[in-house]
Amino acid sequence: MELINGNQIAQQVTEELANEIRALPENQRPKVAFVRVGEDPASVSYVRKKEKTAAAVGIDSELHLFPEDISREDLFAEIDRLNADPSIHGILVQSPLPSHIPDQEAFDRVSAEKDVDGFHKVNLGKLCQEDSSGFVACTPSGVIEMLDRTGINIPGKHVVIVGRSLIVGKPLSLLFLRRDPLGDATVTVCHSKTPNLEEITRQADILVAAVGRPGIIRGHMVKPGATVIDVGINRVEDSSRKSGYALKGDVNFEEVEQVAAHLTPVPGGVGPMTVAMLMKNTYKAFQLAGDRA
Amino acid sequence: MELINGNQIAQQVTEELANEIRALPENQRPKVAFVRVGEDPASVSYVRKKEKTAAAVGIDSELHLFPEDISREDLFAEIDRLNADPSIHGILVQSPLPSHIPDQEAFDRVSAEKDVDGFHKVNLGKLCQEDSSGFVACTPSGVIEMLDRTGINIPGKHVVIVGRSLIVGKPLSLLFLRRDPLGDATVTVCHSKTPNLEEITRQADILVAAVGRPGIIRGHMVKPGATVIDVGINRVEDSSRKSGYALKGDVNFEEVEQVAAHLTPVPGGVGPMTVAMLMKNTYKAFQLAGDRA
Numbered sequence: 065m066e067l068i069n070g071n072q073i074a075q076q077v078t079e080e081l082a083n084e085i086r087a088l089p090e091n092q093r094p095k096v097a098f099v100r101v102g103e104d105p106a107s108v109s110y111v112r113k114k115e116k117t118a119a120a121v122g123i124d125s126e127l128h129l130f131p132e133d134i135s136r137e138d139l140f141a142e143i144d145r146l147n148a149d150p151s152i153h154g155i156l157v158q159s160p161l162p163s164h165i166p167d168q169e170a171f172d173r174v175s176a177e178k179d180v181d182g183f184h185k186v187n188l189g190k191l192c193q194e195d196s197s198g199f200v201a202c203t204p205s206g207v208i209e210m211l212d213r214t215g216i217n218i219p220g221k222h223v224v225i226v227g228r229s230l231i232v233g234k235p236l237s238l239l240f241l242r243r244d245p246l247g248d249a250t251v252t253v254c255h256s257k258t259p260n261l262e263e264i265t266r267q268a269d270i271l272v273a274a275v276g277r278p279g280i281i282r283g284h285m286v287k288p289g290a291t292v293i294d295v296g297i298n299r300v301e302d303s304s305r306k307s308g309y310a311l312k313g314d315v316n317f318e319e320v321e322q323v324a325a326h327l328t329p330v331p332g333g334v335g336p337m338t339v340a341m342l343m344k345n346t347y348k349a350f351q352l353a354g355d356r357a
Numbered sequence: 358m359e360l361i362n363g364n365q366i367a368q369q370v371t372e373e374l375a376n377e378i379r380a381l382p383e384n385q386r387p388k389v390a391f392v393r394v395g396e397d398p399a400s401v402s403y404v405r406k407k408e409k410t411a412a413a414v415g416i417d418s419e420l421h422l423f424p425e426d427i428s429r430e431d432l433f434a435e436i437d438r439l440n441a442d443p444s445i446h447g448i449l450v451q452s453p454l455p456s457h458i459p460d461q462e463a464f465d466r467v468s469a470e471k472d473v474d475g476f477h478k479v480n481l482g483k484l485c486q487e488d489s490s491g492f493v494a495c496t497p498s499g500v501i502e503m504l505d506r507t508g509i510n511i512p513g514k515h516v517v518i519v520g521r522s523l524i525v526g527k528p529l530s531l532l533f534l535r536r537d538p539l540g541d542a543t544v545t546v547c548h549s550k551t552p553n554l555e556e557i558t559r560q561a562d563i564l565v566a567a568v569g570r571p572g573i574i575r576g577h578m579v580k581p582g583a584t585v586i587d588v589g590i591n592r593v594e595d596s597s598r599k600s601g602y603a604l605k606g607d608v609n610f611e612e613v614e615q616v617a618a619h620l621t622p623v624p625g626g627v628g629p630m631t632v633a634m635l636m637k638n639t640y641k642a643f644q645l646a647g648d649r650a
Contacts, residue, residue, distance in 0.1 A: 189478025252545040
C-alpha cells in the first residue's frame with residue numbers, strides 16, 4: 065500500500081505557485097479576503113491555516129472578523145464592500161455561518177469573479193457546462209490534482225463517491241465526468257439512502273469517502289488494489305490528547321490499508337490539498353481581474 | 358412488460374396546466390417566444406410541436422425566425438430585446454444553432470428568469486444547490502414526472518444513466534440525487550468512455566438511455582424487471598416510409614421488452630413529456646414574473 069502524502073503534494077503545488085507570484089511585477093500581488101463570523105474553533109483553525117499558506121506563497125490576505133450576532137444585512141453589506149474593492153481578488157466566507165445567515169445565500173452574495181471557494185451558482189453552472197473560466201470548489205479540485213500528481217489514471221475508471229454534498233460530492237462527480245484527460249470516468253454517487261453501500265463501493269477503482277462519519281468505510285467495502293481518497297475530517301473525542309480530540313477520516317484506516325493500493329491519510333491527505341487549491345483559485349482570480357482590466 | 362405511455366402522461370400534465378391557465382384573469386396569459394435559426398427539418402418540426410401544445414394549453418407563443426447566416430451579434434440583440442420585453446415570460450432558443458453561434462452562449466444570453474429550457478448557467482447552478490426557484494431542463498424533469506405518474510418509486514433505487522450531456526445526462530443525475538421523495542437514488546453515469554457498459558447497466562433498477570445511438574441498449578444489458586427510459590430520438594433511414602426515415606430510440610425495443618418491467622417507446626415516450634414540461638416551465642416563469650411585479 066502506498067500512502068498518498070497530501071502535505072507533500074500540496075507543498076509542490078504551493079511552491080510552483082510561489083514561483084509564479086515571485087515573477088510578477090513588484091506592485092502586483094494577489095489578495096484574498098477571509099470573512100469569519102464568530103469563534104467556532106474549527107473555523108478559527110481553518111482560517112489561520114489559510115492565512116499562513118497565503119503568506120507562504122506570496123498572496124496578501126485580510127481577515128474580516130464579525131461577531132456571531134451580526135445581522136444578515138450587515139454581513140451582506142460587508143461582502144458587497146469587498147466585492148466592490150478592486151484591490152481584493154478573492155473572497156472566502158468561512159462556513160458554517162450562524163444559523164440566521166444561510167451559508168448558500170452568503171456564498172451567492174460573493175461576486176462570481178471573486179468566488180475562490182467555487183460555491184456560487186454561476187460557478188457551479190460553469191462546472192456543469194465544462195466551462196473552465198469558472199472556479200471549482202477547492203476540495204474536489206484538490207482530489208483531482210492529487211490523483212494526477214500521484215500518477216493515477218482517471219479515464220475509463222469506475223469512481224464511486226460516497227456523499228452528495230454541494231461542497232464535495234456533487235462537484236467532484238461533475239469533475240470526474242468531464243471530457244478531459246483528468247475526467248472521462250464512470251461515476252457513481254452513493255449516500256445515506258443507498259441500501260447496499262458495500263456492493264457499490266466494492267466496484268470502485270477510485271473510492272472517495274465524503275460523508276463526515278468517522279470510519280464508515282471498512283476494509284470489506286474496498287476492492288483490492290483500489291485507490292481510496294478520504295475527504296472526511298471528523299473530530300473524535302480523545303482524552304489522551306491535550307486538545308481533547310483527534311481528527312479521524314471517514315475511512316477505517318487500519319482495515320483499508322490492508323486492501324487498497326493507494327490511500328490518503330487524515331490528517332495530511334485531502335486537507336492540505338484544499339488549502340493549496342484555494343491559493344490556485346486566488347491566483348486565477350487575480351489573473352482574470354488583470355485580463356478584464 | 359408495461360409500456361409507459363408518454364403521450365397519455367403528457368396529456369394529463371398539459372390538461373392540468375390548461376385548467377390552471379383557464380382559471381387566470383382574462384387579460385393574464387403566459388407567453389413564450391420561440392427563436393429558430395435556419396430551416397433544420399428536425400428543429401422545424403420540434404418548434405411546430407411546441408407551438409401547437411402551447412396553443413392547446415392556453416399559452417400564447419411568438420415565433421421568431423432568423424436566416425441561417427444571421428450574425429451572433431444580431432441574434433444576441435434579438436434575444437436581448439425578448440429579455441427586455443415584459444410581455445414575454447419564457448424564451449426558447451431551438452438548438453442546434455448554426456456553427457458560428459455556440460449554443461451555450463445563446464442559452465446563457467437568455468435571461469435566467471426566462472430560461473424555460475433550463476440551460477442557463479444560473480439555473481444549472483440552482484439545480485446543483487437543490488434550489489427549486491430555478492428552471493430544470495425539460496427532458497430530465499419530464500423523465501422524473503413520468504416515473505412519478507407511473508408510480509415507480511425512486512428513493513434508494515440504483516439509477517444508471519447512459520450519456521453525460523448537459524441537456525439530459527448531467528441534470529438528470531442531479532435530479533435523481535436530490536434529497537427529495539422523487540430523488541434519493543444512487544446514481545451512476547456511464548458514457549462512451551465506460552469500458553464495461555453492460556456490467557454497469559445490468560445493475561440498474563432504473564436505466565436511462567440518452568446517448569443518441571440507435572438501439573445500443575440491448576436485451577442482455579438490462580436487469581430483469583428494470584424500468585427502462587429511452588431518451589434517444591434518432592432518425593434512421595427507412596425507404597419504406599414517405600418521409601424516408603423512421604424515429605428510433607437508443608434502446609433495442611424488441612429485445613428489451615422481453616426483459617424490462619416498464620419501458621418507454623420511441624416515439625410516444627419521453628418526447629411528449631419534454632414538450633409538456635416546457636409548458637410547465639413557461640407557466641412557472643409567468644408566475645415568478647407576477648411575484649416580482
